């Protein structure tokens with residue numbers, strides 16, 4: 001496996017000069033080779049290189065060897081190059097991003113369209129108002145446009161359906177409305193606290209996951225001793241975030257089909273969960289809990305007891321809700337066999353997280369690249385085969401129980417005492433001219449941050465990937481052939497992030 | 504099937520908070536901060552001397568304060584050091600003040616200078632005057648000023664209020680809290696207040712997020728689609744000031760040059776009780792938690 005730098009999750013920064021950097025052609029061949037061998041792409045991006053060149057970096061994950069592979073190439077932006085997307089559709093969002101921000105052209109990229117209409121895009125004439133939606137001519141067909149503003153209290157994005165009667169032939173999702181320029185803001189400040197809070201603001205419902213990925217990247221660059229990391233706190237916080245969001249989504253799915261009992265029961269359980277997080281760290285979304293190299297919120301005996309009590313109760317009550325949903329034919333009739341994403345599709349588009357696991361793809365960083373307390377938990381991913389809305393609901397039902405079991409096991413360990421984790425360190429100088437990869441399995445799936453420092457140790461480039469980047473296409477594929485009135489439950493069953501995608 | 508329903512119902516019990524006005528948040532919740540005049544604060548690093556020096560560094564730099572070097576591990580920072588520390592430039596050293604329209608309630612300032620800033624669990628933080636959000640050592644409470652409320656708001660919206668929410672770059676947590684204010688626990692709908700899908704059915708707009716450039720036109724269209732008279736509420740530090748994103752080239756906040764908000768709701772995210780109290784106070788309603796009698 002020459003020409004890749006091979007890391008383990010959290011095993012440290014890599015000096016930039018030590019990352020193999022070749023011409024594009026051999027790079028293209030070796031990345032394609034690794035993808036063919038079963039690796040998947042965690043990140044792929046371009047930064048300006050010497051002179052007018054670009055340097056592209058690929059960060060691949062090998063789930064069986066538990067490794068992270070990094071490789072690079074130098075590219076002349078004036079010359080069009082063959083795409084990886086043509087071979088591996090999973091590379092599509094990454095190459096769209098590279099094309100959009102650098103102006104690099106691909107000779108054979110299908111569907112060469114803007115990704116998020118970033119403010120620093122190469123072509124400012126492309127805007128949200130002239131997005132080139134796909135269209136099909138035909139007397140029997142009509143188009144339905146939804147958004148950017150949606151009916152509920154949710155984030156904006158534009159959905160264009162092409163329908164034959166009630167049946168969806170095609171859905172195209174145009175995003176970018178939420179673009180705030182997070183990656184650029186990360187590099188524009190040296191205030192580590194501000195950077196940590198920007199990371200938490202990438203997607204508010206995944207503050208802990210993104211906060212964790214940021215802390216991982218910074219701790220490696222700052223050479224912080226791993227033994228100091230508040231592993232228990234971070235793992236429990238991440239699992240509580242997962243429980244809270246799975247509860248929210250179960251409730252919302254019930255709400256979308258007018259099943260009020262399921263909806264209100266889950267709302268109440270989510271309140272219990274996030275209020276527990278609030279009692280722990282002062283914020284219902286866990287903001288402020290994860291900081292580099294320590295935490296302000298160690299697990300005190302009172303907090304341990306509170307989490308144990310509340311999570312045990314949530315597990316029992318959610319179990320009742322889940323049993324009820326499975327015993328209610330009107331619920332099953334709406335969810336079963338609706339919005340199917342089959343395993344082959346999931347694999348080809350590079351689906352991650354719970355959406356992938358609902359289609360039989362056991363992709364889960366907690367098992368493949370475990371960090372914090374996950375190695376000792378010996379996490380086994382929950383999978384379902386059907387790939388429909390019901391399968392994604394089942395994943396939630398089963399993962400809530402599993403996550404709470406993890407939490408209770410770790411609380412047991414926490415109550416054994418041990419040394420309290422240190423306070424966060426926001427001052428640590430970072431290794432100059434280096435790259436570090438921060439990974440975390442959030443409730444939606446794989447979060448990946450890549451930080452690159454310049455010669456003075458400042459963060460020169462910060463690249464963020466929310467799992468939604470992979471999974472939006474999964475939603476578009478899942479609704480094909482469904483009645484358009486089933487779109488809301490399909491959408492809810494994935495519950496992807498707009499701001500995490502748009503950054 | 505019915506047996507499973509009864510089980511859920513039995514465990515669910517009664518969930519709504521009967522008296523919203525009596526609901527209290529845990530001590531650790533970071534609500535309205537209290538400032539102490541630096542001239543009067545006993546400096547913990549120097550207990551003999553009550554006079555902490557004041558600096559003005561960095562307080563107005565909204566595009567991203569610089570790194571604060573060296574001194575962040577000891578408590579007892581000066582107002583000037585706090586101004587440089589704060590990730591959104593919410594703190595001004597002289598005169599010593601903290602802008603709740605920018606604050607993200609991370610609590611870092613209170614940790615570094617407990618003698619100057621302390622967070623209380625008071626969620627009553629709504630204001631209808633942007634300047635009132637800049638709190639000083641003299642501030643003891645925050646609530647919308649009834650004298651500043653437009654007559655048509657109390658006249659038209661005192662009984663029922665339908666709001667349209669628009670997220671323009673919001674990261675989702677304030678949006679979820681607005682949704683939660685309608686849930687089975689907070690049940691804000693008991694007052695005839697609800698969110699609606701169409702701006703045509705709405706009496707006002709609740710805005711979240713820092714206002715992205717890519718949402719500027721849709722936001723404008725949505726606001727225009729609401730019939731007069733209408734309310735504008737900005738929820739969360741991002742919406743009030745741009746928050747962490749103030750100064751980002753991807754943001755376009757010109758909408759606020761044309762329309763003045765009727766209500767500002769600080770928070771990161773805005774707590775449901777902050778939202779509920781703010782709207783009740785703005786529309787001049789008693790805030791008892793009981794259902795209105797017909």
Ligand code: SF4
Nearest residue numbers: 589606607609610612
């Ligand atoms: S709590 Fe508010 S004022 Fe204090 S440092 Fe954080 S953002 Fe700034």
